């Protein structure tokens with residue numbers, strides 16, 4: 687798929703770009719936001735699809751951490767930088783990027799390098815226009831202008847002991863931290879910031895998912911709702927964007943009744 691910009695109009699392979707259905711997924715650290723997004727993508731049959739052809743894509747808010755100054759990097763290396771405060775993020779870039787996504791444009795986003803506390807110079811993720819875009823992160827509902835862009839808002843609500851028990855091994859094994867660092871950062875920054883900035887945004891959610899990815903009933907209901915919206919092509923409460931032009935058809939002949947697992951998407955021509 688090739689994407690081009692012509693006089694402000696965005697065209698993909700010669701056809702008008704489509705506005706995606708934008709879903710925000712918030713929740714505390716290690717609540718299971720990424721895992722919930724993965725489950726949604728799996729249930730919509732998207733995980734094994736080539737990146738360029740995916741109709742459901744996921745973007746992480748962590749790709750929008752602002753660049754740190756040399757003295758802030760030193761603080762971060764000592765576990766003394768607050769990555770859970772809204773000021774740690776580049777709000778304008780989040781907003782501008784999501785507006786581009788909603789305009790059906792292809793966007794390029796750096797992966798986040800947790801070991802070096804910086805945006806990756808080497809790993810740039812290309813987000814091709816899609817029908818459904820998931821945007822997940824601890825503070826995706828914090829910024830009012832960003833919050834208004836979502837068509838659906840999910841909050842992954844996992845209890846804090848479970849979150850800490852998951853964060854400790856993850857940060858040690860995947861993010862290059864030691865136990866003292868993880869616990870100090872958690873007590874000094876992560877926990878207080880969750881209570882001050884993240885938890886209060888739960889009230890903005892349309893759906894709260896207790897227990898995260900363990901809650902397969904909630905995930906199935908959400909997936910079914912996404913399918914219904916896409917089939918109708920008329921999402922409720924959509925602000926500023928036109929509905930996604932995607933038809934969700936079961937991969938069966940018209941006479942055959944759909945069965946669970948039949949959820950191949952088909953774009954209209």
Ligand SMILES: Nc1ncnc2c1ncn2[C@@H]1O[C@H](COP(=O)(O)OP(=O)(O)O)[C@@H](O)[C@H]1O
Nearest residue numbers: 714715716717718719720721722852856899900
């Ligand atoms: N339901 C679950 N049961 C067990 N482990 C889980 C579950 N959900 C997530 N995890 C693990 O917890 C860690 C954090 O999950 P993740 O989805 O990355 O959370 P978040 O995106 O909210 O930070 C990961 O190591 C993940 O594999």
Ligand SMILES: Nc1ccn([C@@H]2O[C@H](COP(=O)(O)O)[C@@H](O)[C@H]2O)c(=O)n1
Nearest residue numbers: 714715716769770800803804823824876
């Ligand atoms: N350099 C960084 C950047 C972020 N963090 C922590 O990541 C958490 C957000 O990611 P989740 O996958 O857990 O949602 C956040 O709580 C930051 O503390 C970090 O430790 N180092």
